[in-house]
Ligand code: HEM
Ligand code: SF4
């Protein structure tokens with residue numbers, strides 16, 4: 001087992017000339033999003049559980065609400081051609097359809113917003129892009145829900 | 161000692177009679193190479209091999225490492241599908257190199273071999289498994305009981321109780337599932353399927369008493385609720401564990417515990 005090796009211990013010139021040596025080691029590669037001191041200790045809580053359940057429960061209710069809505073608006077009784085100011089005014093005269101539409105508005109908006117929140121969490125990589133995308137999403141959601149609710153409750157059939 | 165007499169025609173590599181047709185075929189291994197000491201970029205390198213298609217991808221990698229290019233770096237230990245060292249992305253799918261026969265993955269085309277995704281590549285096919293094992297450790301993958309005395313007898317369990325978590329005991333921590341998960345690819349903070357599988361193994365073990373604690377650990381922003389049910393993990397698992405089902409059972413346990 002005699003040896004004629006003269007190379008210094010450590011990294012040998014296995015692939016071309018070594019760029020790094022023992023004195024000048026290669027930079028440490030940090031794992032992406034490794035648990036560091038800055039990582040929050042615990043992010044536990046029931047919010048994600050509730051959100052997960054809400055997606056399924058609101059989905060079930062939305063099946064009824066949305067299919068009913070589409071049937072009434074687009075299919076039954078002459079289809080789209082019947083829709084006009086008078087048609088909307090007629091339906092919103094009944095508290096039943098007011099509640100229907102209000103429920104559909106809130107559930108679809110919250111369901112859609114939470115769905116998009118998940119999509120942002122899954123696809124946006126940098127914390128900053130997450131922050132801004134979510135800020136935009138929440139602003140749009142709150143705006144649409146409030147405006148829609150306002151219209152349903154303050155709708156005036158005699159506006160003309 | 162007498163020289164052993166060989167019945168076979170010739171020990172020096174003559175094909176045996178009746179085996180005149182060589183079983184060997186030419187296969188291209190297209191390996192994703194990365195050496196941070198040479199270049200910051202990973203590159204593809206092709207290796208042409210004469211190999212029996214009934215051999216495994218791992219045998220091909222051995223052939224390269226031993227006979228062609230000793231710098232090729234990959235992990236393997238048992239070579240028989242039990243240590244979980246050699247999960248890699250072969251033809252775009254996570255598998256164990258030691259359980260994948262070359263004939264099963266279309267050797268007519270180049271076979272691509274990459275490191276598993278979502279973990280930092282250290283060199284060639286070797287990734288930093290630390291974040292993976294961190295998530296594993298976080299779910300407390302060991303028996304927890306309240307009695308502090310040393311047990312005086314075996315902790316008995318009925319066959320049905322054992323059956324309840326049988327599937328998840330099979331995990332070999334190869335990371336094929338976690339590194340096939342698109343949620344984990346994009347956010348390494350997600351516990352990942354393997355950690356949930358190993359939590360499941362204790363949550364549903366009748367002898368264990370920390371199930372509640374483990375459920376709480378997984379009831380996290382980056383816990384089970386990040387699972388999008390894509391089934392990549394179930395497809396990837398070389399042990400045939402129904403990974404997505406196990407995750408779903410943990411979700412259900414969390415919900416039924418509260419409502
Ligand atoms: C018609 C009845 C509906 C049902 C049964 C339903 C069901 C669901 C369920 C269960 C999820 C969760 C998927 C997951 O966690 O992986 C989901 C996601 C989502 N939903 Fe709905 N939903 C319905 C209607 C809607 C409506 C009206 C909108 C838009 C306002 C919407 C927008 C979304 C979005 C953006 C997501 C996230 C996308 C994703 O998870 O990939 N859904 N839906
Ligand atoms: S569950 Fe399967 S794929 Fe995931 S680490 Fe365990 S053995 Fe590997």
Ligand code: FES
Pocket residue numbers: 235236237238239240241242243244245246247256257258259
């Ligand atoms: S080398 Fe042990 S699992 Fe493949």
